[in-house]
Amino acid sequence: MASELITIKIGGEAGFGIKVAGATLSKVFLRAGYEIFDYSEYPSLIRGGHNTFEVTVGPRVRSCVRPVNLLIALNQQTFDQHLPELSSDAGIIFNGVKVKPTSKDFRLFDVPFSELAKNSGGTELVKNTVALGAGLAVLNAGVEGLLMLLKQVFAKKSPQVITMNLNAASAGYDYVKTHFKEPFPYQLKSLPPRDLMYLTGNEAVGLGAIAGGCSAYFAYPMTPSSTVLEYLTKSGPKVGMLVRQPEDEISVLSSAIGSGFAGIRAMVGTSGGGFSLMTESLGLSGMTETPVVIFMAQRPGPATGLPTWTGQADLRFLLHAGQDEFPRMIIAPGDAEECFYFTAEALNFAEKFQLPVFVLSDKNLGEGGMSVPTFDPAKIKIERGEWLKEEDLAKMGQYLRYRLTASGVSPRVLPGCMGGVHEANSDEHDEYGHSDESAKTRTAQMDKRMRKLEAALKEVPDPKLYGPKDAELTIVSWGSTKGAILQALEELLSPPAGGGDKDGVGAVNFLHFTYLWPFPTPNAAQKLLSAKKLLVIENNHSGQFEGLIKEHIGRVPEEHLRKYDGRPFWPHEIVEKIRKHLSN
Amino acid sequence: MISNPNIVNPLKPEDYSSEVFPTWCPGCGNFAIWAALKNALSELKLPPHRVALSFGIGCSGNFNNFVRANVFHSLHGRALPAAMGIKLGNHELTVIAMGGDGDGFAEGLGHTLETIRSNVNLTYIVHDNHMYSLTTGQTSPTTALGAKTKTAPLGAYEYPLNPLALALSAGGSFVARGFAGDIPHLQSLIAEGVSHRGFSFIDVMQPCPTFNPEMSYDWYRGRVYRLDEAGYVPDNRFRAWEVAQAPLDKKIAIGVLYKEDRSILEDNFPELSKTPLVKRDLNKLDIRPLFDNFK
Structure with a gap:
């Protein structure tokens, strides 16, 4: 790979904050003016498995790259397992008290994490912070950025916790500076600051939902979609969005469609297994022409599959899910920037064409952190499609919810409007919404629904x-x-x-x-x-x-x-x- | 179609009728529930455009074509989640969900328990005829032991589910039973349920003369008694439990078994306190402060 890219990998036992440590490192580099892309691997366990986090840093980064140039091995398994991923000039930081070096082919930095953690007034828990300080020293990157970030991260904790972490970071940093004088081939000096954000694809989807005017987000936890639910639970209510975790995915999508009928922008999030339960409601959205956005974070299957790994094998599932035929749209963003803007756009398409719209992501994009130019909310225009108001209805005779139109789109009415009572019907229906099984009505309504896809195609951007x-x-x-x-x-x-x-x-x-x-x-x-x-x-x-x-x-x-x-x-x-x- | 859809007052029961006449069998208990609902809505002076009705699938689900209000006809078992979504989207609407015993106690049982637990402010009317009738007579979760059906020709062999005990154990804040043979009483139950702040659960004993002729109007009339006339006060969950345990083939209590005021689901969402979600101004969202965390 291009030589100006540096990849750092941290590994340790599950449950010991590997991901948090890694994300901290990513943010330090972001603030130092670098672009980043990170990637984590973890088993579907809370404790005891092997977790890794790797981040590629450079002036211009589009993806995590290998080989790894610096390995921070918090346990023996990390040291042993990842040797084949290292560049020939890579370094390994480890604690020689606990980890026995099984290779001498690389630059070895034996740093007594636990001892330094204890000396800085901390417990074993802050050894990750020691390791981060040591890593920055090896990369000749300066420790100030890390210290400032730690102060912010622990701002709400006690002064002891803050001091303990600051001491730990400095101790790791100083130890390397004192004991290892020979320069490491990979150096990360600060660059001029840039207007970048660091976030995961899932956080960008959450922000896109908020910016796109989603008023209710329903989801049942399922990796790798859950971090959208968590992010929105925390941030959605700040701007008036309701977030709810119902009893199952069937309820999730049914509720969102109910909310769409009531006239708000509603969205759900899930992964393949959860979407399997949602397929019947997908048809409900298609038949009743109720807008809804479905965020789908793919993971390999079938069945439980590989819960915490990545894949792109649900495209055909989404395309064909549900009995019979009805229009749907599928949008698959390629990075966090597209996650943000396309999620907002999905909310527009759902209302303009009154159909289900998928935002199709996966574990790699959803949980990978990356740097992107700071989003511009002014670029998002809320387009709510065609609506009739009470004054329009007063001039009309009967309101026809499923009026046959050239575009296939029939104007909607907000339930609650005087003169606009109507029926959203999962049975085949006439223009009013009453159940109607005649061949003529069936063909006319089927054609009307499918016409919306032709109309949508005219607005879909090119690859x-x-x-x-x-x-x-x-x-x-x-x-x-x-x-x-x-x-x-x-x-x-x-x-x-x-x-x-x-x-x-x-x-x-x-x-x-x-x-x-x-x-x-x-x-x-x-x-x-x-x-x-x-x-x-x-x-x-x-x-x-x-x-x-x-x-x-x-x-x-x-x-x-x-x-x-x-x-x-x-x-x-x-x-x-x-x-x-x-x-x- | 009603010639002037803007008539609000005075509201008459027929203002809630669509131009489609019900397709139920002659003598079907659904006619009575239809009448009681329309009476209750006019009694409460709720104009059709302020009411949203959510339906499942079954004979009760066909109700959607026969009423004039905002109607959402969902899928089998899904009347409640859809109603939940409607209510959260616009909690100024009066929301009523309807389904049969198959809908609420088989396909949608999980939703029933969850919605009772949530205490969202809506009303759920179960058309409980102890049979799958739209599909012409198969066993339902409330079919009596030994009752012969198309799928249990030797008699139903699973213990029937007890909807009232279920609702009480799930923490129901309004648990009631009605009878389709007593329209004025059912009307008052529906009106009371709709007026209740929280989730109101009304299990309606509904004769099905076509597929469950054994449980006829006369069969019910010999067993039904009114709790209010018996001096019953619905303020004790344990007493309510006792009433709910009485076997249907002995005595059938109708009325409110239990009622309490407690916090409703909507109370937990501060974002609903000022205005319904449907009135949020989407063009005035300032999301830039949320970017700080990512810098």
């Missing part, structure tokens, strides 16, 4: 093309693979150090799909048809999006790269695949 306009090979992908592919492109499109052939320059570009359904826009179809060769990259077994290309574009992509082991793509895997293809 974004990254890299040169024309290329020998066009990478096609969707959603959260964006970061790894962009990071790979950075390497492929930059001339190799030391001159020589231009490698992939001009040879490869990347078509990234975020608005997945309805599909395809005319421009997307044209691009997919005219590309010289297609390489489809997906985090699933069967090539679910590749199948859509075959079905709806009529082209068989030349190459694909698929992964379904629960891990995200690493940029070097993509670079390898493309170099191999280009060299053939």
Whole structure:
């Protein structure tokens, strides 16, 4: 990978605050003017498993990259297990009292975490803070940023807790500065400050929901969607949003649809198993034409599957879920920035076209922290679709909730408006909403509902093309693979150090799909048809999006790269695949 | 269709009728519940546009076509979650959910317990005919032991669920039983339930002359007695439990078994205290302060 990127990995036993320690480190680097992208691995356990957190830091970062350049091993397992992931010049920080070095191939920094923690007035618990201080010293990054952040993080705790943590950080930092004089090859000096935010995809979805005017969020906890529920429970009420955890996912989506009928913007969040329970209500939204936004954070399945790992294997599930046919939209953001703006946009689409809209994410994007330009709420315009008010109704005869229109969209009325009583009916219904099983009404209402998808397609943005306009090979992908592919492109499109052939320059570009359904826009179809060769990259077994290309574009992509082991793509895997293809 | 939909006063029961005449069998208990509901709404002077009704699926679910109000016809077992969503979206609406015994005690039992527990301010009327009738006569959770049905030709073999005991044990703040053979009494129960601040649960004994002819109007009339006429005061959960335990084939108490004032679900959401969610101004949201945590 590009040499200006540095990857630091922290590992230890589950339940010992690995994630918190890692996120603290990420934020210190963010404030030092760096871009970051982090990634954590943890088993579905509270205590006793192996947890890791890795963060890639640099002036420009699109994805977590490997190899790892600095490993902070809080236990023996971390030291032993991750040696193959290290660069040849990597360093390992560990506590020699508890961890026996099983390799001498790397720069070893033996730092007595526990002893230093005790000396700073703390317990074993603050050893992570010692380790963070030590890590910053190895990277020659200065400890001030960490001290300031710790003061903020523990602001509400007792003065003893604050002092203990500050002492611990300084102790780790000073120990390394005193005992290890030889400079480490990876250095992180502060850069000029930038207007960036550090957050996970899920937090960005939460913020997008708030900014997009979602008034009620319903969810039942399920990894990896739960952090949206947690974030909104904390932050939603500050701006007047109601957040509720009902008894099951069936109730979650039914309640949200009830709220949509009442006239508010409602949203739910879940993962595949929870969505399995929601499928019947998805049809209810489709049939009653009640807007709802469904945030879906994918994890590998089937059944319980790999609860805390990642995958992109639910695209076809969402596309076809529910009996019979009804329109729906699927939006798959590729990074935290898109999570924010597209979630707000999903709320608009749901109301404009009166249908269910999915925001499709996964564990990799949802729980990965990343730096993004500070969001601009002014870019979000609330568009609530067509509504009739009491004065409109007074001029009309009868209000027809399911009036047959050219666009398929029938104006709504807020329940509570005088003259606007109506029936939202899960049975097939006439224009008023009464149950009607006649062939004529059935066909007319079916056509009306499906027309909305044609109308929506006209407003759906085209996929974004990254890299040169024309290329020998066009990478096609969707959603959260964006970061790894962009990071790979950075390497492929930059001339190799030391001159020589231009490698992939001009040879490869990347078509990234975020608005997945309805599909395809005319421009997307044209691009997919005219590309010289297609390489489809997906985090699933069967090539679910590749199948859509075959079905709806009529082209068989030349190459694909698929992964379904629960891990995200690493940029070097993509670079390898493309170099191999280009060299053939 | 009503020619002038803006008539508010005086409200008559027929103002809540749609132009579709019910498709229930002659003698169906649903007619009585339909009448009692319309009477209660006009008694309470609640205009149709201020009322939202949520339905499940079953003979009771077909009710949706026969009433004039804001109607949400949901799925089997889901009348309550939908009603919950409507109420939280706009708590100024009067919300009433309706479903049958299959809806509330089989497919939607989890929702029934949760909604009772939540004490959200809405009313739930169960059309309890002890049978699946829209699907032509299969066993329901409240079918009496030994009763012959299409799916239990030798007689129902599972102990029938006791809706009132269930509601009491889940912490119901208004637990009542009505009888479709006594419309004025049922009307007063519905009116009292709708006026109750909290979740009101009304289990209505509903004869089904087509698929459960054994439990006819006459069968019920020989057993039904009114709690208020018996001097019963509904302020004690233990006494209510005793009443709820009486076997249906002996004596059937109708009226309010238990009633208490306690905090409702909406009290726990400060965001509902000023205005209903539906009146939030979405163009005046200032979210920038939330960015500070991410800097």
